Amino acid sequence: MRQRSNIRFMSRQEVLGYVLLAVILLAIIPLSLDVFRLNLIGKYLTYAFVALGLVLCWGYGGILSLGQGVFFGLGGYCMAMFLKLEASDPESTKIQSTPGIPDFMDWNQITELPWWWEPFRQLPFALSAIVLLPTLFAFIIGVAMFKLRVGGVYFAIITQAIAAIMTILIIGQQGYTGGVNGITDLRTLLGWDIRSDSAKVILYYVCSAALFICLLLSQFIRYKKLGRILVAMRDREDRVRFSGYDVANFKIFVFCLSAMFSAIGGAMFTLQVGFMSPSFVGIVPSIEMVIYCAVGGRLSLLGAVYGTLLVNWAKTIFSETFPELWLFAMGALFIAVVMAFPNGLASLFKRYIEPKLPAWYSGKTAGLGASIMRTDSSKETVGKEALEEKNRVVSKPISKPETVGTMAPSSDEKLEGGVYVD
Amino acid sequence: MFEEYSMAELTDILFMQGFAGLILFSVLVLMALGLAIIFGQMGVINMAHGEFMILGAYTTYLTSHIFETYLPALFDGYFFVAMALAFLVCFALGVLVEWGMIRFLFKRPLDTLLATWGLSLILQQLYRTVFGAREVGVTLPEWMMGSYAMTETIEVPINGIFVMVLTLFIASGVYFLMFRSLWGKQVRAVVQNRPMAGAVGIDTGKVDRYTFGIGCGIAGIAGSAFTMIGSTGPTSGQLYIVDTFLVVVFGGAQSLIGTIASAFTISQSQSTLEFFLSGSMAKVITLLIVVGILMLRPQGLFALKIRQ
Numbered sequence: 001m002r003q004r005s006n007i008r009f010m011s012r013q014e015v016l017g018y019v020l021l022a023v024i025l026l027a028i029i030p031l032s033l034d035v036f037r038l039n040l041i042g043k044y045l046t047y048a049f050v051a052l053g054l055v056l057c058w059g060y061g062g063i064l065s066l067g068q069g070v071f072f073g074l075g076g077y078c079m080a081m082f083l084k085l086e087a088s089d090p091e092s093t094k095i096q097s098t099p100g101i102p103d104f105m106d107w108n109q110i111t112e113l114p115w116w117w118e119p120f121r122q123l124p125f126a127l128s129a130i131v132l133l134p135t136l137f138a139f140i141i142g143v144a145m146f147k148l149r150v151g152g153v154y155f156a157i158i159t160q161a162i163a164a165i166m167t168i169l170i171i172g173q174q175g176y177t178g179g180v181n182g183i184t185d186l187r188t189l190l191g192w193d194i195r196s197d198s199a200k201v202i203l204y205y206v207c208s209a210a211l212f213i214c215l216l217l218s219q220f221i222r223y224k225k226l227g228r229i230l231v232a233m234r235d236r237e238d239r240v241r242f243s244g245y246d247v248a249n250f251k252i253f254v255f256c257l258s259a260m261f262s263a264i265g266g267a268m269f270t271l272q273v274g275f276m277s278p279s280f281v282g283i284v285p286s287i288e289m290v291i292y293c294a295v296g297g298r299l300s301l302l303g304a305v306y307g308t309l310l311v312n313w314a315k316t317i318f319s320e321t322f323p324e325l326w327l328f329a330m331g332a333l334f335i336a337v338v339m340a341f342p343n344g345l346a347s348l349f350k351r352y353i354e355p356k357l358p359a360w361y362s363g364k365t366a367g368l369g370a371s372i373m374r375t376d377s378s379k380e381t382v383g384k385e386a387l388e389e390k391n392r393v394v395s396k397p398i399s400k401p402e403t404v405g406t407m408a409p410s411s412d413e414k415l416e417g418g419v420y421v422d
Numbered sequence: 423m424f425e426e427y428s429m430a431e432l433t434d435i436l437f438m439q440g441f442a443g444l445i446l447f448s449v450l451v452l453m454a455l456g457l458a459i460i461f462g463q464m465g466v467i468n469m470a471h472g473e474f475m476i477l478g479a480y481t482t483y484l485t486s487h488i489f490e491t492y493l494p495a496l497f498d499g500y501f502f503v504a505m506a507l508a509f510l511v512c513f514a515l516g517v518l519v520e521w522g523m524i525r526f527l528f529k530r531p532l533d534t535l536l537a538t539w540g541l542s543l544i545l546q547q548l549y550r551t552v553f554g555a556r557e558v559g560v561t562l563p564e565w566m567m568g569s570y571a572m573t574e575t576i577e578v579p580i581n582g583i584f585v586m587v588l589t590l591f592i593a594s595g596v597y598f599l600m601f602r603s604l605w606g607k608q609v610r611a612v613v614q615n616r617p618m619a620g621a622v623g624i625d626t627g628k629v630d631r632y633t634f635g636i637g638c639g640i641a642g643i644a645g646s647a648f649t650m651i652g653s654t655g656p657t658s659g660q661l662y663i664v665d666t667f668l669v670v671v672f673g674g675a676q677s678l679i680g681t682i683a684s685a686f687t688i689s690q691s692q693s694t695l696e697f698f699l700s701g702s703m704a705k706v707i708t709l710l711i712v713v714g715i716l717m718l719r720p721q722g723l724f725a726l727k728i729r730q
Contacts, residue, residue, distance in 0.1 A: 064532045144717040153467055153531045154720060157667050158713060164664045165709045172702030283664065287539055294536065327547035334540025338533045339526060 009223045013354075017302045018215070025208045035197045042204040042272045044312040045211055046072075049265025051293040051304035052211075053258030056218055058290070059298035060227060061254040062234030063151065066286050067159030068262045070166045071134040073281035075263025077177070078133060080276040081117060082126035083186035083194075103185070108175030117176075123190060130267045131260055138259030142252035149248070151237075160283055167282035182277025186270070194271060207268045211305065214261050218301050221257075230254060291330075294337045297346025306345055434576055435697070443693030445582040445651060448589035450685040452644035453662060454669040455596050455678070460637035461667075462676040463600075463613050464630060466524055467535040470542035471666065472659025474638045477515065477545070478508035478645025479654040480553060486560040498563045501646075505588075508642035516638025520631045528630075542660070549656035557655035566650065581650045588647055592640065597678060599636070609633050613676070664709075672712050673722055680724030688712060 010018070029041055050068050058064045090100040098111045105113070119125045141162065145155055170177045178184070186194070193199060221227050233240045233247055241247050270276045279285065296307020311333070318326040337344060453475060460468050468474075485504035489497050519541065527534040566584060569577040600606040611619040612629050620626045648654065669688055673680030688708060695704035716722070 058532075064535070066535075145720075148717070148720050150717075150720040153465075153535070154671060154716075156467070156532060156535060157671055158716060161664055161668055161709055161713050165706055165713070168702050168709075169706050172700060172706065284660070287536075290536065324547070324551065327543045327550075331540040331542070331544035331547070334543065335523065335537050338530075338537040338540070339523065342530075342533065 010219060014219070014302075018212075021215075021302055021305060022212065025211075026205070030201065030204065035200050038204050039200045039272060040316065041309070042200070042207050043269060044309050045204075045207050045305070046265040046269040046272065047289060047292055047312065048211055048305045048308040049214060049268070050262045050289045051296060051308045052214055052218060052301060053261035054290060054293035055296075055298060055301055055304045056221065056230075056261075057254050057258035058293065059300075060222065060230045060234065061251060062230075062237075063251055063255060064156045064290070065159045065255065065258070066156050066283065066290065067163040067166075068258065068289050069281045069283075069286035070159075070163050071138060071259040071262035072266035072269070072285075072289070073166065073170075073276070073278070074134040074137065075130045075266030076270040076276035076280065077183065077266075078120070078126055078130040078263075079267040079270040080183040080186060081120040082123060083189060083270065084183050085117065085121050086189070087185060087187045102178075102183070104178045104181070104183070105175055110175045114176055130263055134259045134263035134266075135256045138256045139252060142255045143248075146248040146251040146255075151251075160286070163281065163283045163286050167278045170278040170281060178277075180278060182275055182279070184275040184277075186274050189271070195274060200272065203268075203272050207272060210264060210268060214264065215301055215305070222301070226250070226253075288330075291334055291337065295333065295344050297344030299343060300346030303344055303346035310345070437576055438578075439693055439697050440690070441578050441582065443690045445579075445585060446693055447686050447689035448582075448585045449644065449648060449651070450665065450669055450689050451589050451593060451682055452585075452647055453641065453666045454673075454681050454685055455593060456637040456640035456644065457666050458670045458673070458678060458681040459596070459600070459640070460634055461670055462678075462681075463609055463633055465531060465613075466528070466634070467531060467538065467667075468634075468637070469535055469539040469663065470519075470545060471638075471641055472661070472663040473542045473545040473549075474512050474516065474641040474659075475645035475648065475662070476549060476654060476656070476659040478512050478642030479649045479658070480549065480558075480645075481508040481511050481642065482646040482649045483553075483558050483560050483654065490561065498565060501563065501566075501650075505643055505646045508646040509639040510642075512642030512645075513635045513639035517631050517635040519638075520634040524634060525627065525630065546656050546660070553656070555656060557653040557658070559653040560649045562650060585647050585650060588643075592643060593678075593682065596640065600678065605629075605632070668709065668712050668716075671722055672716060674724040677722070677724040680722055684723055 025045070030038055033041065050072055054065070054068060084102045088100065088102045093099045093101070093103065093106070096103065096106040098106055101110065101113050120129070141159070145151075145158065150158070170182075171180045173179075188194060194203065229240060229245060229250055233245075233250060237247055266276070266280070269280070292308040292311050293304050294307070295311050296303030296305065314329070315326060318329055341347060453471070456474070457468065457471050460466055460471070482501075482504040485507055486500055489500035489503075493500075519538075523537055523541070524534060527537060562581060566581045569579045570583065571577045598606075600609065608619070608624050608629050611622075611624060612626050616626055619629075645654070645659075648658075652658075665688070669685045670681055672688065673682070673684030691711070692704050692708040695707055698704075699707070
């Protein structure tokens with residue numbers, strides 16, 4: 001069982017990776033940046049939740065959703081509704097013609113709080129809605145699509161259409177949703193002023209901690225059999241199905257999970273930035289979130305965080321100095337990531353930086369997989385990565401006979417050209 | 423809500439609303455035809471399709487300016503020149519994009535989607551830099567302006583009729599190209615079985631390139647037609663891309679008849695609903711119905727039966 005080391009919960013590299021990320025997020029960034037910039041980083045980190053969900057659902061599950069903004073937005077709106085109701089108590093809204101309802105409702109001649117806003121007065125309800133509502137929505141979409149074996153490109157188009165519908169709906173129903181401006185002017189959370197500097201620092205830490213919980217959860221899923229089935233399913237769906245697994249259920253699960261992550265990110269966004277608007281729901285932001293994940297490396301959980309930070313940081317720098325150039329750079333990034341680095345930063349790191357690191361980094365127990373990875377000079381491709389994942393799967397001690405047929409490497413034409421993952 | 427209208431007025435309103443739907447239908451068909459060729463025949467998702475359309479629109483805009491300044495005598499006929507130019511420009515860019523990008527990504531449809539999205543961002547910014555962020559419109563030649571009175575109460579705009587005739591013309595052209603020409607036969611052969619098509623001597627790479635080019639060229643004509651009924655801005659293309667994709671998927675990706683039928687259903691239901699509801703709700707309900715039907719019948723209205 002010399003290959004067993006490959007399937008530990010975390011390899012030594014991964015442990016070091018998590019520690020490094022923790023040091024960067026929890027110590028270096030808070031200590032070196034002022035509150036304004038820290039808040040900005042906190043905002044970027046909320047997108048990392050979405051990118052993380054996409055790594056699981058797209059990189060591992062092979063399902064590309066172009067509607068993650070919908071879940072981000074749903075989570076964000078649930079949070080914003082609670083905060084807005086708290087901010088519009090009868091005392092502070094007494095100049096309105098109907099005191100006690102959110103200001104945008106008053107502007108739209110609505111005189112009574114809609115019934116579906118009412119439960120959002122309670123924080124426990126709002127918090128559970130943040131997690132459950134988007135997950136439920138994803139579940140409905142997932143059941144409808146995956147049970148009928150709709151996947152790939154069709155799924156991408158449908159999710160995109162759902163993002164479009166959501167945006168039009170939110171903008172159209174101005175009186176109930178705040179329209180194109182969104183829900184703004186949020187002040188306190190249970191009396192705690194979320195706009196003060198100290199609150200921003202605390203919220204940054206809360207956001208980082210939540211991100212780590214999601215990261216570790218994803219790591220756990222990747223390590224369990226579930227993660228392996230996902231990869232197998234992405235590469236050879238029919239074989240997994242013939243082995244007796246219900247492929248649709250796995251897809252639904254991973255899609256719901258990624259929706260939940262996105263929703264948590266959305267809620268953290270609302271808390272830190274202080275508003276939520278349809279501009280984070282539609283097609284454009286949803287596809288932009290895919291690029292965060294692609295830049296980091298669609299198979300790398302940590303890469304998602306770095307990719308998100310890097311792209312957003314570049315976006316801020318570009319938009320501050322050369323706003324004209326940003327879209328060019330963004331477009332070029334899309335093309336370059338797809339054509340030249342299908343595995344993003346993570347593959348560049350593995351190819352160029354990792355071999356130069358001292359030996360203790362990989363550790364003596366790193367096993368066969370790691371040594372192949374470092375000595376092989378052939379081109380790093382998605383296909384190879386997928387193959388590597390397969391090898392890891394093969395190396396797992398077989399506990400149930402049914403997995404044998406599924407995982408055997410095949411004379412699969414798709415792997416040879418180095419083009420997989422779709 | 424109907425009490426204040428008489429029966430005759432109601433019929434007229436329905437007719438006018440139906441006609442507005444027909445114009446929307448024509449534009450949707452023009453846009454979707456190009457996409458149906460690219461997506462249906464090649465399986466490639468071209469997210470920059472809207473930007474190709476806008477390129478056609480800007481070409482028309484430039485042509486109208488050139489005719490206005492240098493050849494005012496021929497201004498009445500500039501539109502036909504503009505359409506030909508729009509087709510050629512978009513065709514050339516399409517061939518270039520296929521050669522430089524798409525052909526490497528054939529087996530990764532989702533990656534094509536992202537790469538063409540990147541292309542669309544670049545094109546948008548390019549339009550913004552060259553033509554400015556403001557929307558531009560073209561001057562229509564005199565014969566296209568005004569409207570034609572069918573009865574005392576019903577008037578239909580002439581440019582709308584022109585767009586419809588154009589759509590009819592292009593759609594039948596595409597039909598002949600795809601189903602009645604040698605080239606179309608080659609395209610369909612490549613779609614059904616790529617290795618075999620190659621084995622019998624079809625240059626599949628070349629077929630792909632021209633298929634993509636023609637799809638983009640038709641988008642250019644759609645853009646050209648679009649200038650007659652609306653103004654053009656750098657991001658106008660993005661507004662239509664989802665509708666267009668839904669039209670193609672709803673109709674059944676590989677069926678031209680399906681594309682036309684679904685464009686008809688979507689545009690008519692939207693313009694009819696618009697009369698009863700606000701514009702945004704009409705769109706939401708239309709899209710929801712389409713998505714709902716697609717969830718129940720993923721292969722679309724008219725699925726082509728091919729053994730996989």
